[in-house]
Amino acid sequence: xxxxxxxxxxxxxxxxxxxxxxxxxxxxxxxxxxxxxxxxxxxxxxxxxxxxxxxxxxxxxxxxxxxxxxxxxxxxxxxxxxxxxxxxxxxxxxxxxxxxxxxxxxxxxxxxxxxxxxxxxxxxxxxxxxxxxxxxxxxxxxxxxxxxxxxxxxxxxxxxxxxxxxxxxxxxxxxxxxxxxxxxxxxxxxxxxxxxxxxxxxxxxxxx
Numbered sequence: 642x643x644x645x646x647x648x649x650x651x652x653x654x655x656x657x658x659x660x661x662x663x664x665x666x667x668x669x670x671x672x673x674x675x676x677x678x679x680x681x682x683x684x685x686x687x688x689x690x691x692x693x694x695x696x697x698x699x700x701x702x703x704x705x706x707x708x709x710x711x712x713x714x715x716x717x718x719x720x721x722x723x724x725x726x727x728x729x730x731x732x733x734x735x736x737x738x739x740x741x742x743x744x745x746x747x748x749x750x751x752x753x754x755x756x757x758x759x760x761x762x763x764x765x766x767x768x769x770x771x772x773x774x775x776x777x778x779x780x781x782x783x784x785x786x787x788x789x790x791x792x793x794x795x796x797x798x799x800x801x802x803x804x805x806x807x808x809x810x811x812x813x814x815x816x817x818x819x820x821x822x823x824x825x826x827x828x829x830x831x832x833x834x835x836x837x838x839x840x841x842x843x844x845x846x847x848x849x
Contacts, residue, residue: 645707648687649714656691660710664702675704687713796829813839 648658662685669680684702686709688695696703696713703709804822811819817839818826827833 646710646714648710649716651689651692651694652716653694654689654692656689658687658689658713660685660687660706660713662686662688662695662697662702662709663706670701673701677704679704685709793829797826797831800825800829801831808839 645660648660650656651658663683664686665683666681669682673681675681681701684697684704685706686695686697686702696709703712800822804818804826807822808818813819814837816835817837820838820840823833823836823838826836
């Protein structure tokens with residue numbers, strides 16, 4: 642079609658692209674609609690015959706051929722080059738290779754390179770310090786977790802026998818524990834399969 646925009650080459654291999662990709666379904670695709678709410682019964686896409694890449698969306702494509710071409714021709718812009726680097730490149734390109742290195746342009750370029758190298762060194766040092774801090778925090782977190790696990794084990798070892806004896810003294814049914822004691826043991830990670838949280842309506846004594 643002469644009025645269509647020209648397809649750009651494949652962004653991956655540089656091969657010639659095709660806008661002839663088309664697929665159609667006898668029934669609307671389940672749980673899929675176009676942005677305008679219409680059901681998906683056909684789709685268009687562009688592809689590269691050389692490397693096989695295609696601009697399908699969710700293994701479907703685009704609603705119109707024009708949409709497929711516009712999506713294919715869309716390119717991510719190249720990242721901007723920092724001004725100091727761009728200036729350095731310009732200086733190096735404009736420098737006369739036959740001139741001596743004490744030429745002002747060469748000196749300025751060398752100074753710029755040294756400044757950039759110093760910036761890289763500072764960034765590396767900051768990154769190493771950050772990594773060391775993260776490692777230290779991870780070690781402290783591991784230590785606190787181990788300490789917390791030990792404390793939970795101590796709570797269970799100390800409270801479990803006492804909670805069982807208290808339940809017996811209070812006349813609770815076998816396997817039932819005072820709600821407070823049950824909750825403490827459960828929060829400490831105790832296995833509560835053999836116990837039941839007693840539903841108390843009256844005080845069971847002074848020992849809680």
